[in-house]
Amino acid sequence: MIKTAFVFLMLSATVLAFILSDQELIMARNKSDLPKMENPRILIRKEARTLEVFDGEKLIKTYKIALGFAPKGDKEIEGDGKTPEGDFYIFTKNSKSRFFLSLGLSYPAIEDAKRGLEKELIDTEQYDLIVEAINEKKMPPQETKLGGEIYIHGDGNATDWTAGCIALKNSDMKELFEVLPIKTPVRIEP
Numbered sequence: 728m729i730k731t732a733f734v735f736l737m738l739s740a741t742v743l744a745f746i747l748s749d750q751e752l753i754m755a756r757n758k759s760d761l762p763k764m765e766n767p768r769i770l771i772r773k774e775a776r777t778l779e780v781f782d783g784e785k786l787i788k789t790y791k792i793a794l795g796f797a798p799k800g801d802k803e804i805e806g807d808g809k810t811p812e813g814d815f816y817i818f819t820k821n822s823k824s825r826f827f828l829s830l831g832l833s834y835p836a837i838e839d840a841k842r843g844l845e846k847e848l849i850d851t852e853q854y855d856l857i858v859e860a861i862n863e864k865k866m867p868p869q870e871t872k873l874g875g876e877i878y879i880h881g882d883g884n885a886t887d888w889t890a891g892c893i894a895l896k897n898s899d900m901k902e903l904f905e906v907l908p909i910k911t912p913v914r915i916e917p
Contacts, residue, residue, distance in 0.1 A: 761788060761906040769879075769913040771893060773798055773810060778879070778893065780903070790899045793884040795891040801917075802834070802891055804848065805874035810891050810915065813838055815877075817911045818866045820904060827881025827897045828904040832913055834877040835868075837861050848872040864910050879903065879913075 764782035797808035819831035840857040860867040869875030881900035
């Protein structure tokens with residue numbers, strides 16, 4: 728009886744050790760490959776379908792991306808399917824996104840607001856609210872005719888399928904989400 732109990736305890740300990748080591752392996756695989764960065768920034772190249780992560784001037788990693796369903800050209804109005812071009816920053820991190828995880832971008836930018844005012848897509852009050860939000864590194868108004876709710880998010884990069892956002896594989900999005908802070912600069916080039 729004592730031998731049986733001893734064998735059972737030894738087997739249980741072995742199984743438990745295996746389970747724990749397997750969980751540690753899974754956790755290690757899920758950790759970000761990106762190092763902690765002092766000066767992170769993102770460069771998105773639409774034509775190349777890449778998102779590059781830099782620490783200052785040093786390229787750290789490149790990811791494959793998908794864009795809006797009408798990827799050529801700069802975003803002009805809500806619903807055009809274009810991914811905006813210009814300089815933005817991350818204003819929020821959403822861990823409960825319907826697209827896995829997401830990083831909110833500060834679109835519309837001041838340049839977009841100027842264009843919108845000139846084309847009478849927005850009024851002076853909306854223009855002023857956009858400028859104020861950008862100057863304070865906050866979320867600009869998202870409900871104007873210029874469009875809004877532009878995110879870097881998960882759920883796949885196989886084809887251009889978003890309404891204007893930048894999409895990555897979920898594993899890539901997890902890496903970015905874990906490391907990039909709010910206010911990280913993001914440049915989107917044609």
